[in-house]
Amino acid sequence: MKPAPFDYIRPATVAQAVDALDQHAGMARVLAGGQSLVPMLGMRLMRPSALIDINGLEDELGRIECSGSETTVGALVRYATLERSPVISERLPLLAHVVRYIGDRQVRNRGTLGGAVAQSDPTGEMGLVCLALGASVLARGSGGERTIPIEQFFEGSYANVLEPEELLVALRFPLAPSRCRFFERGRKHNDFALISVVAVGSEDADGRWHDVRIALGGINDRPVLAPAAAARLEGARWDAAAIEEAAQLALEVADPPDDVRASADYRRHLVPVHVRRVLTDLAAGEDR
Amino acid sequence: MSETTIERDRTAQRPNGIGADAPRKEDDRLLRGDGRFTDDVDPARALHMAVGRCPFPHARILAVDVSAASELEGVRQILVGADVARRSEPISVLRPVPGAPPLPFYALAQDVAVFEGQPIVSVVATSRAIAEDAVELIEIDYDPLPHVSDTIGALEPDAPVLHPGVLSSNLLATNPQGAGEPEERMAQADVVVEDRFHINRVTGLPMETRAIVAQWRPGARELTVHHSTQVPHLVRKQLAESLRMVEGEIRVIAGDVGGGFGLKLGVYPEDVLACLHAIDLRQPVKWVEDRLEHFRATTHARESVHDFRIGATADGRILAMTNTYTTDLGGLNSPFGSAQLSTIVFTGPYKVEDGYVERRVAITNKTPIGAYRGYGQPEVNFARERLIDRLARRVGKDPLELRRQNMLRPEDLPFRNPGGGLYDSGDYLATLELVVDAVDYDGLRRAGRGPRPDGRLVGVGLTSFVERTGYASAKFLANRGSQFGAHESVTLRANRSGGIDLYTGTPTFGQSSETAFAQVCASVIGIDFHAIRVHAGDTGATPLNTGAFASRTMIAAAGALKQASERLRDKALRIAAWRLERDGVEGLAIDGDVVRDPDDPGRSIALAEVFTAAIIGQGIPIGEEPGLEATAHFEPEEAAYAFGSAAAVVAVDPETGDFAIERFVMSHDCGVAVNPLLVEGQVQGALAQGFGAALSEDLTYDPDTGQLVNGTMLDYFVPTAADIPEVELHHTAVPSPVTTFGVRGVGEIGTIPPGAAIANAVCDALAGEGVELTALPVTPERVWRALQQARNRSETS
Numbered sequence A: 001m002k003p004a005p006f007d008y009i010r011p012a013t014v015a016q017a018v019d020a021l022d023q024h025a026g027m028a029r030v031l032a033g034g035q036s037l038v039p040m041l042g043m044r045l046m047r048p049s050a051l052i053d054i055n056g057l058e059d060e061l062g063r064i065e066c067s068g069s070e071t072t073v074g075a076l077v078r079y080a081t082l083e084r085s086p087v088i089s090e091r092l093p094l095l096a097h098v099v100r101y102i103g104d105r106q107v108r109n110r111g112t113l114g115g116a117v118a119q120s121d122p123t124g125e126m127g128l129v130c131l132a133l134g135a136s137v138l139a140r141g142s143g144g145e146r147t148i149p150i151e152q153f154f155e156g157s158y159a160n161v162l163e164p165e166e167l168l169v170a171l172r173f174p175l176a177p178s179r180c181r182f183f184e185r186g187r188k189h190n191d192f193a194l195i196s197v198v199a200v201g202s203e204d205a206d207g208r209w210h211d212v213r214i215a216l217g218g219i220n221d222r223p224v225l226a227p228a229a230a231a232r233l234e235g236a237r238w239d240a241a242a243i244e245e246a247a248q249l250a251l252e253v254a255d256p257p258d259d260v261r262a263s264a265d266y267r268r269h270l271v272p273v274h275v276r277r278v279l280t281d282l283a284a285g286e287d288r
Numbered sequence B: 001m002s003e004t005t006i007e008r009d010r011t012a013q014r015p016n017g018i019g020a021d022a023p024r025k026e027d028d029r030l031l032r033g034d035g036r037f038t039d040d041v042d043p044a045r046a047l048h049m050a051v052g053r054c055p056f057p058h059a060r061i062l063a064v065d066v067s068a069a070s071e072l073e074g075v076r077q078i079l080v081g082a083d084v085a086r087r088s089e090p091i092s093v094l095r096p097v098p099g100a101p102p103l104p105f106y107a108l109a110q111d112v113a114v115f116e117g118q119p120i121v122s123v124v125a126t127s128r129a130i131a132e133d134a135v136e137l138i139e140i141d142y143d144p145l146p147h148v149s150d151t152i153g154a155l156e157p158d159a160p161v162l163h164p165g166v167l168s169s170n171l172l173a174t175n176p177q178g179a180g181e182p183e184e185r186m187a188q189a190d191v192v193v194e195d196r197f198h199i200n201r202v203t204g205l206p207m208e209t210r211a212i213v214a215q216w217r218p219g220a221r222e223l224t225v226h227h228s229t230q231v232p233h234l235v236r237k238q239l240a241e242s243l244r245m246v247e248g249e250i251r252v253i254a255g256d257v258g259g260g261f262g263l264k265l266g267v268y269p270e271d272v273l274a275c276l277h278a279i280d281l282r283q284p285v286k287w288v289e290d291r292l293e294h295f296r297a298t299t300h301a302r303e304s305v306h307d308f309r310i311g312a313t314a315d316g317r318i319l320a321m322t323n324t325y326t327t328d329l330g331g332l333n334s335p336f337g338s339a340q341l342s343t344i345v346f347t348g349p350y351k352v353e354d355g356y357v358e359r360r361v362a363i364t365n366k367t368p369i370g371a372y373r374g375y376g377q378p379e380v381n382f383a384r385e386r387l388i389d390r391l392a393r394r395v396g397k398d399p400l401e402l403r404r405q406n407m408l409r410p411e412d413l414p415f416r417n418p419g420g421g422l423y424d425s426g427d428y429l430a431t432l433e434l435v436v437d438a439v440d441y442d443g444l445r446r447a448g449r450g451p452r453p454d455g456r457l458v459g460v461g462l463t464s465f466v467e468r469t470g471y472a473s474a475k476f477l478a479n480r481g482s483q484f485g486a487h488e489s490v491t492l493r494a495n496r497s498g499g500i501d502l503y504t505g506t507p508t509f510g511q512s513s514e515t516a517f518a519q520v521c522a523s524v525i526g527i528d529f530h531a532i533r534v535h536a537g538d539t540g541a542t543p544l545n546t547g548a549f550a551s552r553t554m555i556a557a558a559g560a561l562k563q564a565s566e567r568l569r570d571k572a573l574r575i576a577a578w579r580l581e582r583d584g585v586e587g588l589a590i591d592g593d594v595v596r597d598p599d600d601p602g603r604s605i606a607l608a609e610v611f612t613a614a615i616i617g618q619g620i621p622i623g624e625e626p627g628l629e630a631t632a633h634f635e636p637e638e639a640a641y642a643f644g645s646a647a648a649v650v651a652v653d654p655e656t657g658d659f660a661i662e663r664f665v666m667s668h669d670c671g672v673a674v675n676p677l678l679v680e681g682q683v684q685g686a687l688a689q690g691f692g693a694a695l696s697e698d699l700t701y702d703p704d705t706g707q708l709v710n711g712t713m714l715d716y717f718v719p720t721a722a723d724i725p726e727v728e729l730h731h732t733a734v735p736s737p738v739t740t741f742g743v744r745g746v747g748e749i750g751t752i753p754p755g756a757a758i759a760n761a762v763c764d765a766l767a768g769e770g771v772e773l774t775a776l777p778v779t780p781e782r783v784w785r786a787l788q789q790a791r792n793r794s795e796t797s
């Protein structure tokens, strides 16, 4: 479990990092928290020509910035920071809440938001939450910066639309709906999810729900929204029948894998069950 | 502790003597980061080995081209199969399967590889990274052959035969055992329950993987091997055989070992390879197994299929039990092979006189199976205890009542069971009553199964069991061809500082033998516990013993420690008496660091003075030999049987199959506990492994490709502290009549109950649905599937 040989580059600025990525013509890899990358190097599942270590770029990539209703979180912001940041707990409480479901303390001290989104693990918590909250990915390449809506970011299992020469610099979040609920089940404590469900929305004074989004993790080759389920509940008051219908509608998007964590059949069985439970809890005022 | 009183030795009053919660001697260094594991041994000029492994479950090796790899800068030597065949013998089996022909197990595959991960080539280079680079450059041309991964499928007539030179099928051997007239009793029985039970393939995960550092001094003809092992003296024997050397040329040193669990019993291919390289290169060679290798190249365990049957009268009295089971051996026979104890304890703690058990050993294209904490006992316990519950339902009795009704009583013991085991003594029912009371079984029964407001159904499951600890005798082992004895050996040597050096071939791998051994000596001699220094695991310094496995260390070592302690003590007292100018030793006793005169308590003589006198031979009685040292070897008269019971309370979500273990209560008896704190630690640790195997661990091979699909820490679900239910432990302490001090072994018992207790509890919760689990692990998905099946059955019937 020793990596194949690689060059090591530690740029002093984001511009240098992007330059280095460009010079290696897609053969280099960004090293952030290393919690996914280093094991893959050890197993030789990845053999980049160079590692571009961005851990010295805290100034440019490690900030949390607020502008109006938007919150921009730098790619190098670590899980542990998200978990403890007063700004995050006020503006994006869901993002702070799910950190406790990720790995262990050591992983959370090193792992970064940008690394998690770039890793695009179909079971990962960060991608799922970014999707539920409608975030945008800010990426920079030699041609400049672009903004990618998260709905268009994931392409499959561990795959996304980032170019190999691009650096993910930040995630930008719009104002979060006032209410959210998260559920996850793994095969052991804090294991990768065999199913995770997020529902967010805002309930008006009239008891009707708006900005409803429901997202599923571990069910498809990428985190997915369940738009039909959300549409069923948008603008509605939620009763048991509405919730049950939405739960069944969530199955429309499900295309689960068969793997060591669970069979496809079992995952398909769990989707409406847990969507129903999450929505029921959310309606009952049990957030997060 | 229970009501049972222990007849304690007078010397048990000693601080840190037998029966005390002495602090672990090992912890001082381990907690300070001063442990010395094999990878900490870092000789100058050391080279590093990497091993190229077969990626297929079964393949012919057509050609190996090492040319590109040999040219890589830093590469020092590459060995291929032919080198190994020329230079070494196949690895020997320490605990053979009776009636089985040998399956040649060379350190590198010859022509055909029979499991994924089998070593094909080995490379030594100046760093491990370079060695791994070189392995990638070696071109191996494989011809993949048809494989078989299913244990039962391997015995079908159309299965490819994996060792055609030796066998005509994949059945290595069949070992029958029985007593009485089981078939007649079955025919007379009013009720017969039977089923097939599948036990999962799992592995132990010691924090320290396997590791070796081999050094050869040609001028001295001395091969020094630092090795992470439970049995340095057996490793020395096996290395001598494989390397065609004499034992005197080999010194094996096991320093601190980071866990063994039965996996580190004997020689593996990498050990032979590292030694061959070291001898050729005349430089130290180090190999530390990585976790990916561990999952494929260190022995797996437990996988077996049990066809269990119980016959009983209409009112639930058990008349007979039979169990025909097939253990999966994997592709080759590791030194301890597949588990043998499912035979010996298949009838458990019940009064069964008529029984038949048959073990079949099947060869498959998977990693070799080896010993693992429990060695067949958790496996068969699951099958039997699941059926006991089923029998209870069939005859309309509570499972508790049925167990009470059939359990052996103290007056039935000693009792020879149909599997051949001789139960020494014990109050089995007392352990059951302890857990039943602790868990409030009657209260749970009255409260009913629910459902609770959240929809969950509540169930309670019981299991009772025995554990064979130690071996019956050297004669018993000889009949089975075992290459080791049933005894332990220890040397005590006094030093001039007034302390005692204790030498043992039993290394330190977490089982706390250093502490427990010193407690026994402190008790018998009367010397301060802290004045005893344990030197463990070096074949160059310790008496030739058996080793640490089968919960046998204390069973046998207690006797050796006692005898050696008495001899050393008596001689020290003779010398002290002479120096105190007394006639004889009457009344003299060692007390901490002095020998006290009973007639004049103020008058004493320092142990350091007595020991020094002996060591230099000056000032000792006329006719007394100089020196102060004793070696003793001790074989207990029989194996001692530990026993216990457990209860699990679960709350099952019938919609998802998910369940919570709300309580887990276990009681057990290990006779006289040398150190109750250590006993507790052993039971807790074994329980954790038991929960893993019961709930989540499951090495899975893809039926199409034959490849291991979950051989990483990412996909192999070993529980963490957060996954293990809180455990409530209770003890009884019935001294064993067959061991010194009445001890029973305690290393493995915790692995036995989780599978049976939890499965019984889940089935109890879902009894209304008619769910009967027959396979481990008990995962939520498996419970959900069983529910689906039960519902489908009731719809169609």
Ligand SMILES: Cc1cc2nc3c(=O)[nH]c(=O)nc-3n(C[C@H](O)[C@H](O)[C@H](O)COP(=O)(O)OP(=O)(O)OC[C@H]3O[C@@H](n4cnc5c(N)ncnc54)[C@H](O)[C@@H]3O)c2cc1C
Residues within 6 Å of the ligand: A029, A030, A031, A032, A033, A034, A035, A036, A037, A038, A075, A101, A102, A103, A104, A107, A110, A111, A112, A113, A114, A115, A116, A118, A119, A121, A123, A124, A125, A126, A166, A167, A168, A169, A190, A191, A192, A193
């Ligand atoms: C024991 C353990 C348990 C874990 N449990 C969980 C869990 O429960 N849930 C979960 O979601 N994850 C889990 N993980 C994975 C962990 O969350 C990773 O840290 C995360 O997926 C990647 O973040 P990182 O900063 O460590 O990225 P790295 O490992 O450094 O990088 C991951 C990948 O992203 C690329 N990358 C990183 N940053 C950038 C960037 N700014 N721009 C472009 N590419 C980039 C890298 O090149 C690499 O390909 C676990 C990991 C471990 C070791």
